[in-house]
Amino acid sequence: MIIGTAGHIDHGKTALVGALTGVDTDRLKEEKARGISIDLGFAYLPTEAGTLGFIDVPGHEKFIHTMLAGASGIDFALLIVAADDGVMPQTREHLALLDLLGISSGLVTLTKADLADAARRGEVEAEIAALLDGTSLEGVEVLAVSAVTGEGIEELRARLVAAGRDFSARAAEGRFRLAVDRSFTLSGAGTVVTGTVLSGRVRVGDQLVVSPSGIAARVRSIHAQNRKAEEGRAGDRCALNLAGEGVSHEAIHRGDMVLDASLHAPTERIDTSLRVLAGEPKPLGQWFPVRFHHGSTEVGARLVPLSEDAIPPGGEGLVQIVLEKPIAAAAGDRYVIRDTSAQRTIGGGRLIDLRAPGRKRRTPERLAQLAAMGEADPDAAVALLLAGEPFHLDLSAFARDRALGGEAVQDIAQRLGLVTFAAGGTLTALSPERWKIFRATLLAELERFHDANPDLPGMGAERLRLTVPPRLAKPVFTEALRRLAGEGALGLDGAWVRLAGHEVRLTRADELLWELIEPKLSGTERFRPPRVRDLAGLTGEAEADIRRLMKLLSRMGRVDEVAHDHFFLRPVVTGMVAMARELAAAAPGGQFPAAAFRDRIERDEHAVGRKVAIQILEFFDRHGVTLRRGDLRRINPHRLDLFGAIGENDPASATSPAAGRASHPVMGPDFKSGRTISMIGDT
Known part of the structure; x- marks a missing residue:
């Protein structure tokens, strides 16, 4: 258990800790010379109930920021009031800080009891009882003590x-x-940091991160509760001997957080609850400047009330806090705000959302999200978040921002029966009810599309994603499509999505003509296939019939019209996309010229010439696969799957013979409706 002192300057906090532990916590020369505490002091008391740790804080009003750095990690408050002086200004302010930090365990010590008679003691005790009324320490015991007489x-x-x-x-x-x-720095050991463990546990050898700077560090040794240990855990006072590139006592400061690497995600815009102290002289309005205290850090900030009205003295509300620099924090942590001159405490509250938006911060949907996120129980918060806009949740980020353990995400998903998708480095969840709605809406949209476009093999995946609510991130939507395909509800043909029973087929005459044409677009000439007029000459068919069929096959996703009357097989186009991506990956700044693309094709093929290479690149430009600036082009990663399989992202696989090849539908009935769809050849 960590015990923290609080109280006015010269009320005997340090002397009392010394009488209890035998340790003088004033370790600085200036503290010895001036006879007052300036920085945090630490002492330990081994007992049959375990080692009790003491954090002795300075009582002077100029060092409230230091007091807060120590008070944020305590479990038990020792509020100290001198019997001769009674309640003083910093007694009141320290009590207000303990109240704002939610510290409800403690007792009051009436120090310097040898300087007061029974009447004076009774008078001060009555004053203390009135002071504690309505605070988190209301009703705690008052005990008279004297460090002089014992x-x-x-x-x-x-x-x-x-x-x-x-x-x-x-x-x-x-x-x-x-x-x-x-x-x-400790001689023979290196860099040592001390602090209170806020959550989790740490072991010798663990790899950690110093946040917000991002310095990686390894734990060489641990002292927990003033004893050498192999492990430190939540609630312990710990000293960590750290090693690693960039680790030094100059690089790590009070206010930093040493944490599990998965938690390193600094924030500078936070939505919070706020209670303003009744003594504040005026309401807190838009962009009100404050000093923000969280953990052991202090940083300048501005407040944005999340209501139309300013928050009055003694009032409560939601605010957005915009920090001057990023900090490491967790949702649910307590904080305190003081005025910019560091003369008074204004209020405090809890952190709710570490990823607060800069716009639309007051909409009903946003306020409903904050109400859900304010739930202390993770299960309740997740259930409420999934019940409202946007109806899906990044569980990985949710667990990170609450510093939840490694198994917490899966446990929450299992308890709530969530539908989850691991994609894009996240675990995205929907409620079972929302998944049913999403599934039904998506299948209904596909049916509507097929009815309106019976001659097309399916609907583009991106168009479908933008149509069906909730709008999932592209990788998540791709995983959802794959799951539905695995259930047999739909089919994925290249970049197309179709109902499982939907099939498009050619007429028998068109099938026979395609059997003549397809070999002439493949083989050694696949990168410079014959044009429509040349195909007409090679097959003896009318040019108009060849053009009609090729247009039809283009809509089916079997070929692509790269230039007028110049059709390439889809797998060939997919291979060329992979070549362009390969060039961009190797080029300075990710940009390559047309000549490099021509040379890349010719590396394994016959010469295609600059004109054909330019036509291919201009085709990519039109479809947004490449972005042109002057004579150079770069890849647009958001369009890479346009000519490949849905979710295709690997350039290596795209160069394989089957890469990006659409599944060619076979002739047969539409299993959903029982109808057979025939392509009559009308374009």
Whole structure:
């Protein structure tokens, strides 16, 4: 258990910790000379209930930021009031900070009891009771002590041991986070950082990240609760000996967070709840400047209320906090805001969404999302989020921003029966009810498309994605299509999506003509196939009939008209896309000239000439596969699957003989409707 002191300057916080532990927490020369605490002090008390850790904070108003750096990690508050002085300004402010941080376990010590008689003690105790009324420490015990005479010290120690015995340790199932409050170099060891473990556990040898800087670090050794250990866990005071490139005490500062690498995702725009203290002189309006305190960090920020009205003194509401620089945090963490002159505490609350939008921050849909995200229980939050817009959720990001453990995502999905898709480096979830709606809507859209376009093999995947709500990210939508295809609900033919029973076929005459034409578009001449007029001469068929059939085959996805009357087989086009992508990957800045593309084709084939190479590239330009600037072109990654299989993303596979080849429908009935679709040849 971590015990933190709080109270006005010169009320005996350091002396009391010394009387309990035998440790003088004023370690700096300036502290010794001035007789006041300036920085955080630390002490430990081994007991039968385990080692109790003490964080002694400075009481001077100029060091409230330092007090907050220590108070954010404590489990038990020791509010200290001198019997001779009574309640003073920093007594009130420190209590307000403890209240805003949600610290509800603690007791009040009436120090310097030897300087007050019974009447004075009773007077101050009444003052304290009134002060605690309505706060998180309301009703806690008041104990008179004296570090000079020893009065009450043993009783206080016994009360702390009892509290430590009853204390429920913080759960360590989450991912590791430690808020750094000190960083220094230890002779013979190297860089050491200290702080309170906010969540999870850490072991010797673990690979961590210092956030927000992103420095990678390895744990060489651990001291937990002032003892050498192989592991530190949530609630412990830990010293971590870190090693790694870039690791130094100059590179790691108070306010940094040492954490599990999967949690490294700094943020500078956060939606939060906020309670404004009643003593604030005026309401907090748009872009109100503040100092933001979270964990051990302090950073400038501005507030944007998420309502039309400013938040009045004593009021509560939702606000967006825009930070001057990124920080590492987790949803659910507590924070405090103070004025820019560091003279008063304004309020505080909980972090809700670390990825707050800069626009449309006050819409009903957004406010409903925040209400869902404000749920402390992860299952309840996920269920509510999936019940409203946009009806899908990145579970991986949700777990990361809450610092949930490795198995938490799958456990949540299983408990709620979610439909999940692992794609694009995320795990996206839909509720079972929303998946049924999505599935039915998608199949109905395909049926509508087939009825309106019976001569087409299917609907383009991207067009379908933009039509069917909820609008899923492209990789997720691709996985959804594959799942439906696996169920037999639909078919995937190259870049087309069709109902499982939908088939398009050629007439018998067109099939026979295609059997004559197809060999002449393949083989060694596939990169410079004959044009329509040449095909007419080679087959003895009318030029108009050849052109009609080729146009029809183009709509079916078997060929592509690269230039007027110049048709290439679809697998050949797919192979050329792969060649262009290969060139871009190897070219400086990802840009290549037409001559390089021509040379790449000719590396394994006969000469195609600059004119044909330009025609091919202009065809790619028209379809957005390549983007041209002057004489150079680069690849548009969002259009790479246009001439390949849905979700095709690998250039190596695209150069294989079967790459991108559409599944040619066979003649037969439409299994959904029982009808046979015949292509009559009318273009």
